[in-house]
Amino acid sequence: xxRDARQSSWSAARAGSRRHMTMLVNGAASADPARALALDDxxxxxxxxxxxxxxxxxxxxxxxxxxxxRLEAGCARLAIAAPxxxxxxxxxxxxxxxxxxxxxxxxxxxxxxxxxxxxxxxxAPTRVIALHPPPAPARSSTIAIRxxxxxxxxNALLAGIKHLNRLEQVLAQAEWRDEQVEEGLMLDTxxxxxxxxxxxxxxxxxxxxxxxxxxxxxxxxxxxxxxLDAAKRLGIPVSEEPLWPHDVEIASEVFITNAIRGIRPVAxxxxxxxxxxxxxAELRKVIEQ
Amino acid sequence: xxRDARQSSWSAARAGSRRHMTMLVNGAASADPARALALDDxxxxxxxxxxxxxxxxxxxxxxxxxxxxRLEAGCARLAIAAPxxxxxxxxxxxxxxxxxxxxxxxxxxxxxxxxxxxxxxxxAPTRVIALHPPPAPARSSTIAIRxxxxxxxxNALLAGIKHLNRLEQVLAQAEWRDEQVEEGLMLDTxxxxxxxxxxxxxxxxxxxxxxxxxxxxxxxxxxxxxxLDAAKRLGIPVSEEPLWPHDVEIASEVFITNAIRGIRPVAxxxxxxxxxxxxxAELRKVIEQ
Numbered sequence: 285x286x287r288d289a290r291q292s293s294w295s296a297a298r299a300g301s302r303r304h305m306t307m308l309v310n311g312a313a314s315a316d317p318a319r320a321l322a323l324d325d326x327x328x329x330x331x332x333x334x335x336x337x338x339x340x341x342x343x344x345x346x347x348x349x350x351x352x353x354r355l356e357a358g359c360a361r362l363a364i365a366a367p368x369x370x371x372x373x374x375x376x377x378x379x380x381x382x383x384x385x386x387x388x389x390x391x392x393x394x395x396x397x398x399x400x401x402x403x404x405x406x407x408a409p410t411r412v413i414a415l416h417p418p419p420a421p422a423r424s425s426t427i428a429i430r431x432x433x434x435x436x437x438x439n440a441l442l443a444g445i446k447h448l449n450r451l452e453q454v455l456a457q458a459e460w461r462d463e464q465v466e467e468g469l470m471l472d473t474x475x476x477x478x479x480x481x482x483x484x485x486x487x488x489x490x491x492x493x494x495x496x497x498x499x500x501x502x503x504x505x506x507x508x509x510x511x512l513d514a515a516k517r518l519g520i521p522v523s524e525e526p527l528w529p530h531d532v533e534i535a536s537e538v539f540i541t542n543a544i545r546g547i548r549p550v551a552x553x554x555x556x557x558x559x560x561x562x563x564x565a566e567l568r569k570v571i572e573q
Numbered sequence: 574x575x576r577d578a579r580q581s582s583w584s585a586a587r588a589g590s591r592r593h594m595t596m597l598v599n600g601a602a603s604a605d606p607a608r609a610l611a612l613d614d615x616x617x618x619x620x621x622x623x624x625x626x627x628x629x630x631x632x633x634x635x636x637x638x639x640x641x642x643r644l645e646a647g648c649a650r651l652a653i654a655a656p657x658x659x660x661x662x663x664x665x666x667x668x669x670x671x672x673x674x675x676x677x678x679x680x681x682x683x684x685x686x687x688x689x690x691x692x693x694x695x696x697a698p699t700r701v702i703a704l705h706p707p708p709a710p711a712r713s714s715t716i717a718i719r720x721x722x723x724x725x726x727x728n729a730l731l732a733g734i735k736h737l738n739r740l741e742q743v744l745a746q747a748e749w750r751d752e753q754v755e756e757g758l759m760l761d762t763x764x765x766x767x768x769x770x771x772x773x774x775x776x777x778x779x780x781x782x783x784x785x786x787x788x789x790x791x792x793x794x795x796x797x798x799x800x801l802d803a804a805k806r807l808g809i810p811v812s813e814e815p816l817w818p819h820d821v822e823i824a825s826e827v828f829i830t831n832a833i834r835g836i837r838p839v840a841x842x843x844x845x846x847x848x849x850x851x852x853x854a855e856l857r858k859v860i861e862q
Binding site: 307309314316317318319320321322323324325326327328329330331332335362363387389391393394396399400401402403412414416434435436437438439440441442447448449450451452453454455456457458473481482500501 | 596598603605606607608609610611612613614615616617618619620621624626651652676678680682683685688689690691692701703705723724725726727728729730731736737738739740741742743744745746747762770771789790
């Protein structure tokens with residue numbers, strides 16, 4: 285099959301709504317996003333890089349500083365030369381333009397290098413910054429979720445950061461198609477609760493807000509940190525600790541957090557139901573205004 | 574920094590030796606390999622794909638069928654639509670041309686899709702096929718290796734296949750710079766021996782050839798399978814089982830296998846030394862002719 289037989293979703297989206305689909309590679313607009321990346325970029329060859337997904341709402345990038353700090357922390361962990369903050373801010377301003385809403389995705393890879401796992405010294409990281417359309421409006425104030433059978437491997441070295449090795453999340457999301465089910469909870473290979481496929485998970489237990497400690501896997505979400513901070517300000521006791529499926533099943537509340545969709549209280553998890561989510565509601569008032 | 578400030582290693586290599594650096598994306602030659610891949614290719618976004626690295630020697634691709642079978646098995650595991658074998662063979666013939674030697678690397682990603690982990694139905698996989706220069710000649714008949722401190726996470730779902738989530742191998746190879754040390758042995762997070770950073774490991778124990786069973790991590794190497802088959806033909810007892818660092822330390826032989834570099838007997842591992850490697854030598858005679 286030739287190149288022309290396939291469709292870039294960039295091209296498709298741009299055709300539909302050019303204003304909401306702009307991107308920069310290393311600061312420069314690409315004539316053709318379907319042919320913009322070097323084949324020997326280590327992001328493609330090995331998943332050797334990091335990403336951030338940020339909400340642009342009312343003309344403001346939410347939690348921008350926290351996102352950039354996590355990106356920098358990820359670069360430090362992987363020994364990737366982090367792009368200067370002013371460079372990233374210029375990129376973000378470049379793709380945003382006059383847009384008031386959308387989703388900004390940043391990918392930073394280690395850059396272009398010769399074949400082989402070993403990183404060459406002095407590589408210039410690749411920056412890809414894109415503005416995507418805003419998320420679809422939430423269908424309801426609560427969500428239904430499920431358990432995923434795909435497990436997360438444990439590796440403290442990669443835990444917490446938002447790196448590009450995401451096959452586990454891909455396989456987990458491929459498990460279901462029911463659009464009424466918004467998220468799936470993931471366990472690690474030892475059966476410990478870690479996160480949702482694209483978000484963090486919180487439970488309320490005896491009035492304490494509890495979330496997995498992510499010492500072995502999962503991403504330390506920006507919204508997760510905001511929720512923990514807000515809870516402390518509100519005087520709600522918080523705990524980061526190992527959790528297991530049973531902890532979810534006996535929780536008085538369960539909610540999922542994500543930088544794009546905010547705090548999403550869970551009403552349904554397979555055969556379980558929750559009817560009131562006062563702690564989630566209180567946190568939403570503080571965080572989402 | 575602008576796009577032009579960086580150098581594609583493709584461009585550099587092509588400038589030096591065009592004959593030995595050809596590539597095809599979905600069957601078509603790219604005018605500029607530094608701008609050939611779609612930014613929304615899921616290989617780049619999530620490491621959502623697989624690869625193979627094959628030796629072209631004396632005009633023949635070694636173990637071609639075994640490589641294509643592993644690629645197909647990986648596609649099946651990840652539910653990626655495997656490219657038809659005749660399509661891959663045409664790609665390989667296309668990049669090889671009249672070259673008699675080199676390294677052929679195939680990447681198959683799930684293809685181009687919209688933002689989000691969930692794979693869209695019916696994606697056409699992306700194929701990138703490249704011919705790289707042949708490996709540098711071995712400096713000696715035996716090698717020195719080391720222990721890596723980077724651990725491999727355990728996840729049976731991803732074990733054995735050659736997927737694109739390779740941050741652990743990248744970080745492991747970044748641990749040392751001594752060119753006299755050719756490989757590093759990797760343990761998993763539980764301390765079990767798995768593999769070398771870019772190869773499999775074998776030991777000889779009481780006359781039996783033993784290699785890790787790879788039930789939780791590592792890649793099921795094509796050369797590993799050839800070695801196991803050859804040993805059986807030679808009447809050497811073989812075992813695939815869990816191994817630990819101690820097993821290496823008391824082994825009468827240790828060797829590393831890799832489809833490109835073949836069988837590499839280990840002479841030095843930190844303070845340990847091996848002076849004779851008769852089993853490795855016997856296997857090399859059969860496999861490398």
